[in-house]
Amino acid sequence: MLRSFQNPNLYSISKTHIKLLHYFLANHLCTTTEPTQVPESPDLPNWVKFLDTKHPEAAGLDEDFIIPSLANWVEAPMLKDPKKAVKLPVVEIADTDIDIISRVLKNQHPSLENVAQALSGIVLDLSNGLVERVLRRFSNEWVPAFGFFTWAKMQTGYRHAPEVYNFMVDILGKAEKFDIMWDLVIEMDKIGERYVSLDTMSKVMRRLARAGRYKEAIDAFRGIEQFGVSKDVLSLNALMGALVKERSVELAHKIFLEFKESIPLNVSTFNVLIHGWCKYRNLDIARKTMEEMEKHRFKPDVFSYTSLIEAYCNDKDFRKVAEVLGEMKDKGCEPNAVTYTIIMHALGKAREITKALDIYEKMKMSGCIPDTSFYSSLIFLLGKAGRLKDVQEIVEDMEKQGIKLDVLAYNTLINIASTHSQEEAALKWLKKMEEDLCKPDLKTYAPLLKLFCRKKRMRVLCFLLDHMFKNDIGIEGGTYALLVRGLCMNGKLATACSFFEEMVLKGFSPKDSTYSMLIKELEGKSKQKEKKHVERLMLQARG
DNA sequence: ATAGGGTTAG
Numbered sequence: 240m241l242r243s244f245q246n247p248n249l250y251s252i253s254k255t256h257i258k259l260l261h262y263f264l265a266n267h268l269c270t271t272t273e274p275t276q277v278p279e280s281p282d283l284p285n286w287v288k289f290l291d292t293k294h295p296e297a298a299g300l301d302e303d304f305i306i307p308s309l310a311n312w313v314e315a316p317m318l319k320d321p322k323k324a325v326k327l328p329v330v331e332i333a334d335t336d337i338d339i340i341s342r343v344l345k346n347q348h349p350s351l352e353n354v355a356q357a358l359s360g361i362v363l364d365l366s367n368g369l370v371e372r373v374l375r376r377f378s379n380e381w382v383p384a385f386g387f388f389t390w391a392k393m394q395t396g397y398r399h400a401p402e403v404y405n406f407m408v409d410i411l412g413k414a415e416k417f418d419i420m421w422d423l424v425i426e427m428d429k430i431g432e433r434y435v436s437l438d439t440m441s442k443v444m445r446r447l448a449r450a451g452r453y454k455e456a457i458d459a460f461r462g463i464e465q466f467g468v469s470k471d472v473l474s475l476n477a478l479m480g481a482l483v484k485e486r487s488v489e490l491a492h493k494i495f496l497e498f499k500e501s502i503p504l505n506v507s508t509f510n511v512l513i514h515g516w517c518k519y520r521n522l523d524i525a526r527k528t529m530e531e532m533e534k535h536r537f538k539p540d541v542f543s544y545t546s547l548i549e550a551y552c553n554d555k556d557f558r559k560v561a562e563v564l565g566e567m568k569d570k571g572c573e574p575n576a577v578t579y580t581i582i583m584h585a586l587g588k589a590r591e592i593t594k595a596l597d598i599y600e601k602m603k604m605s606g607c608i609p610d611t612s613f614y615s616s617l618i619f620l621l622g623k624a625g626r627l628k629d630v631q632e633i634v635e636d637m638e639k640q641g642i643k644l645d646v647l648a649y650n651t652l653i654n655i656a657s658t659h660s661q662e663e664a665a666l667k668w669l670k671k672m673e674e675d676l677c678k679p680d681l682k683t684y685a686p687l688l689k690l691f692c693r694k695k696r697m698r699v700l701c702f703l704l705d706h707m708f709k710n711d712i713g714i715e716g717g718t719y720a721l722l723v724r725g726l727c728m729n730g731k732l733a734t735a736c737s738f739f740e741e742m743v744l745k746g747f748s749p750k751d752s753t754y755s756m757l758i759k760e761l762e763g764k765s766k767q768k769e770k771k772h773v774e775r776l777m778l779q780a781r782g
Numbered sequence: 783a784t785a786g787g788g789t790t791a792g
Contacts, residue, residue, distance in 0.1 A: 437783090473783065480784065507784035514785060545785045580786045588788075612786055619788055647787055654788090 336363045340373050344383040354386025365397040374406050376711060381414035401427070401434045408439055412446025417455070420446070428466050435466040441477040448485040456481055457494065472505050479511045488515035504535060510542040517550035525550070538570070545578045552585035557594075560585075573605070580613045587620030595620055611637075615648040622655035630655060644675065650682050657686035665690060666699075669706070679710050685721060692725025697734065716747035723753050727760050735760075736769055743776045 343361065347353045370391050377384040388407050392399055399407075404427050411420040424443065427434035440463055447456035460478040463470050475498055482491040495512060509532040516525035525547060529539045544567050551559040560582060567574060579602040586595035599617060602609065609617075614637050621629045630652070637644065644652075649672040656665035665687055672679060684707055691699045700722075707714065719742035726735035739757055742749055754777050761770040 441783090476783065483784095505783090510784045512784095517785095540784095542785050549785070575785090577786045584786075584788080610786095615787070623788085645787095651788080 336369055337372050337376070339363070340387065341376055344373075344377060344387060347383060347386075349382050351382060351386045351389070354383055355390050358387065358390045365391055365394055367400045367403055370399065370403050371406060374403070374410060378406075378410050378413070381410050381416055384410050385419070401436060401439075404434060405436075405439050405442060409442045409446065412442060412450075415446075415450050417447065417450070417452070424466065433467060435468060437468050437473055437477065440466065440468050440474060441481070444478050445481040445484070448481040448487070451485075453482065453485075453487055453490055457490070460494075470502070472502055472508060475502050476505075476508050476511055479508065479515075483511055483515035483518070486519070488512070488519050488521075491515055504537075506532075506537050506540060507542070509535070509537060510540070510546070513539075513543050514546040517546040520550065522547070522550055539572070541567075541572055541575055541578065544572060545574070545581065548578060549581050552581055555585065555589050557586070557589075557591075574602075574607070576602075576607055576610045576613050579607060579609075580616050583613075584616040584620070587616070587623065592620060592624045609642075611642055611645050611648065614642065615645060615651060618648055618655075619651045622651060627655065627659070644672075644677065646672075646677055646680060646683070649675075649677055649679070653683060654686045657690040660690065660693075662690065662694065662696070662699075679707075679712065681712055681715065681718065684712065685718065688718065688721055689725055692722065692729055692731075695729050695731060697731070714745075716742065716749075719745075719747060720750060720753045723749070723757060727756050732760055732764060732766065732769070736773060739773060740776055743780045748780045749777065 339361065340358075340363075343357050344354065347357050370388070373387055374384050377387070385407065388399070388403075391397060404423065408420055408423055408427075411417075411423065420443065424435060424439060427439065440459060444456045444459050447453075447459060456478065460470070460474060463474055468474060475494070479491040479494055482488070482494065491512060492515075495508070509528060513525050513528050513532075516522070516528060529543060532539055532543070544563055548560050548563050551557070551563065564574065579598055583595045583598040583602075586592075586598065599609075602613075614633060618630055618633055621627075621633065634644070634652070649668055652668045653665050653672075656668060669679070669683070669687065672683070684703060687703055688700065691703065704714070719738055722738045723735045723742070726732070726738065735757060739749065739753075754773070757773055758770060761773065
């Protein structure tokens with residue numbers, strides 16, 4: 240939720256959500272007695288005034304109490320009938336350990352000392368599982384994550400497993416805190432018992448490469464044996480994979496040339512290179528790599544051919560794709576679900592829906608079993624073609640076969656329902672997603688927010704923002720732009736203004752188009768005071 | 783261990 244502990248506007252972020260929660264609480268309290276008009280605009284002064292006058296019992300509650308308890312209660316039925324809102328469990332609030340820790344970590348100023356101090360009084364049963372969950376939750380915020388990690392290490396009766404160390408190494412690498420990362424690797428090495436593994440070093444190399452520190456990534460490989468990890472084909476492939484993924488096939492190739500005599504290679508060494516050359520549009524070299532592969536007595540396999548096919552698909556060169564498929568058949572190499580997904584998806588994007596569905600048929604005929612990603616693509620292209628009945632059928636098929644939907648599939652379904660203005664259906668998918676324990680992301684919510692802006696369903700909008708909060712989805716600049724634009728277009732100017740304000744207070748700089756749209760609307764409605772305010776905010780954002 | 787994941791406002 241809180242994107243950065245360096246962000247001085249951290250407080251305003253949590254305040255925003257607290258006010259939303261107050262809103263729900265007030266709403267609930269209203270429904271248990273008598274329906275009351277609740278202010279529609281999520282504007283702090285309004286709500287506070289409203290709560291103070293009508294519901295002192297709500298405003299007076301401890302904020303720490305309100306957040307977890309409301310998280311258990313806010314439910315979709317509010318959409319239609321607020322009276323159906325589930326009752327608020329006022330007394331029993333069982334916080335799990337992870338919530339307790341999260342709350343402590345979220346309330347800290349950005350320093351490791353503060354984190355350590357805040358945690359000092361806490362007593363709980365630490366386990367590697369719990370520590371991993373906390374780290375996952377804070378995987379974008381290295382200070383609280385590392386503060387907690389360090390604190391946990393010192394607790395008696397607890398010891399970090401190597402996997403937990405690896406996770407921490409990865410978080411530090413992601414934050415580009417490479418000095419601390421290396422210290423941690425050295426610390427792991429000192430523990431002995433093979434704490435540093437190929438897994439650890441793969442993460443190190445990957446993060447260094449991602450930060451553009453190619454030389455350091457390569458040096459990590461050169462010195463890998465000092466940490467007790469062997470310099471073999473596995474670590475070589477890991478390095479080459481890291482370089483290829485971070486856009487440097489050339490370097491991967493150089494490394495390949497340097498070590499191909501001294502380290503016995505395997506099939507994936509070549510496939511990593513082939514994939515790299517395909518990805519960066521050098522099909523001639525990819526082909527040459529395949530020839531070299533054969534000289535080393537390795538047969539190109541489904542991975543090699545799929546990389547080629549993907550490259551041709553990106554060029555929409557389906558004639559070449561068919562050629563490669565023919566070549567595979569000649570060599571006795573069967574395409575698999577990934578191969579079919581790539582082809583079908585590319586055909587769908589090229590608006591060749593019939594041909595895309597032919598691939599589906601062909602795949603079924605060949606006995607290849609579709610997986611979640613395949614179906615996800617299929618749902619996407621059917622939805623894009625407006626074939627909603629077929630989409631429904633596919634989902635039913637998946638359920639029958641026991642294939643779970645993933646985030647992308649749910650996002651697609653929500654997107655389809657939203658663009659067709661099917662409010663109930665869109666929310667139903669969101670609910671189902673939750674029941675399936677499938678974690679939503681920012682893309683899950685964007686179409687929903689757009690839809691409900693369009694429909695002027697302010698309560699649902701609040702519900703969604705709260706839902707995002709509960710799922711640790713941070714609202715980004717793009718989300719605010721969407722809200723401001725959506726509300727502006729549909730005449731909810733006051734709300735649009737307050738989101739604009741919140742956007743600026745959180746440190747996001749509004750785009751010119753967003754700004755001018757809002758100003759134009761305010762001018763049209765001759766709202767001089769609001770216009771001045773928005774202009775001031777914009778100056779502040781640019782300053 | 784190497785291969786798949788949707789631009790968008792109008």
